[in-house]
Amino acid sequence: xxxxxxxxxRATLSLRSNFAVNHLRVASREARSAHEVEQLNDISQHGxxxxxxxxxxxxxxxxxxxxxxxxxxxxxxxxxxxSARLSLAAGHQALLRDLKGDYSxxxxxxxxxxxxxxxxxxxLGALPWQNASLLVRFRNAFMHFKPAWDHETDVHDGKWIKxxxxxxxxSAGYQSKFMFPYGFMTYGCAKWAVESAGMFSAxxxxxxGVRDRLAGGDALP
Numbered sequence: 001x002x003x004x005x006x007x008x009x010r011a012t013l014s015l016r017s018n019f020a021v022n023h024l025r026v027a028s029r030e031a032r033s034a035h036e037v038e039q040l041n042d043i044s045q046h047g048x049x050x051x052x053x054x055x056x057x058x059x060x061x062x063x064x065x066x067x068x069x070x071x072x073x074x075x076x077x078x079x080x081x082x083s084a085r086l087s088l089a090a091g092h093q094a095l096l097r098d099l100k101g102d103y104s105x106x107x108x109x110x111x112x113x114x115x116x117x118x119x120x121x122x123x124l125g126a127l128p129w130q131n132a133s134l135l136v137r138f139r140n141a142f143m144h145f146k147p148a149w150d151h152e153t154d155v156h157d158g159k160w161i162k163x164x165x166x167x168x169x170x171s172a173g174y175q176s177k178f179m180f181p182y183g184f185m186t187y188g189c190a191k192w193a194v195e196s197a198g199m200f201s202a203x204x205x206x207x208x209g210v211r212d213r214l215a216g217g218d219a220l221p
Contacts, residue, residue, distance in 0.1 A: 018070075018074050018213075019070050020067050020068075020070035020071040020074050020213055020214060021067070021213065021214060023063045023064075023066040023067035023070055024063070024064060024067035024194065024197055024198070024214055024217060025217070026059070026063045027059070027060045027061075027062075027063035027064040027066075027067060027190075027193060027194050027197070028060075028194050028217055028218070028220065030056045030057070030059040030060040030063065030190060031056070031057075031060045031187065031190035031191050031193070031194050031220055032220065032221070033052075033056045034052075034053055034056040034057050034060065034186070034187040034190045035187040035190075035191075035220070035221055037049050037052045037053055037056065037187075038053075038186070038187045043171070043172055044172050045172075046172075046173040050171070050173070050185065053171075053185040053186070054182075054185055056190065057184065057185045057186065057187075057189055057190045058142050058181070058185075060190035060193050060194060061135065061138050061139055061142060061189070061190065061193045062139050062142055062143065064135060064139075064193040064194050064196065064197040065107070065135050065136050065138070065139030065193070065197070066139070067197050067201075067214060068107050068132060068135065068136065068197050068200060068201070069106075069107040069110075069136075071201055071213055071214055072107055072110050072111050072114065073100070073110075074213055075114065075204075075205075075208075075210060075213065076096060076099060076100050076114065077100070078210065078211075078213075079096060079210075080093070080096060080097065080100065084210045084211070086118065086208070086209065086210065088118075092117060092118075095117050096114075096117060099113055099114060099117065106136050106140070107136055108129070108132060108133050108136055111132075111204055112124070114208070115204070115207060115208060118208050120207050120208050122204075122207065126203070127199075128196075128199045128200045128202075128203035128204075129200065129203075130163075131167070131192070131196035131199065131200065132196055132197070132199075132200035134160060134163060134164050134167070134196075135193055135196045135197065137160050138164065138184075138193070141180075141181070142181070148180070150177070150179055155180055156178055156179050156180045157178065161178075161180055164184065165178070165183075167192060168184060168186065168188050168189040168192045169186045169187075169188030169189065170183045170184070170186065171183050171184070171185050171186050191220045194220060195220070197214065198214055198215075198217065201213065201214035201215070202214075202215060
């Protein structure tokens, strides 16, 4: 507080919490840990090292997807706060506030709605959207995990599993007989999760014309 004669001036500093970048940093750290495990062990042979992969890789996947979800919410708040420097009509601002309070659907649907609200056409079939959608699906499978016998092909060989298998490396012990999620416990999968989140953030930010909040992280090995 500053006093100027009989007048007093008081300043208040407001802080806003953000966590998307921190989520992605955690995902990146766990991916690096998975890489270290693979470098220090003979991954062609199943062994105790695999238990470490089952700790590191799921965290990388869950936190990379969490970064995507938090990032969408932070972009919405940036626009409402005015820091994104996007000019919106009053009606669009009201719709944006509705989107902020709407927690139905997954993160990718929120991104789609946000793009359309800003009169931008998202390329849903493009690689960044495909990978991000798979990442969110993978995260949900972990968060709402359901046990399955090895003969349940709808779980271990479903459509989205096949799509993911085409994108990431498969653990050596599960290449001949794949089982979800064990076959995905690889550094390649953890790296894919982190990079997919970063790629999508860059793509979406460019689409709507805002700063990429997830840019600037160190590249994974």
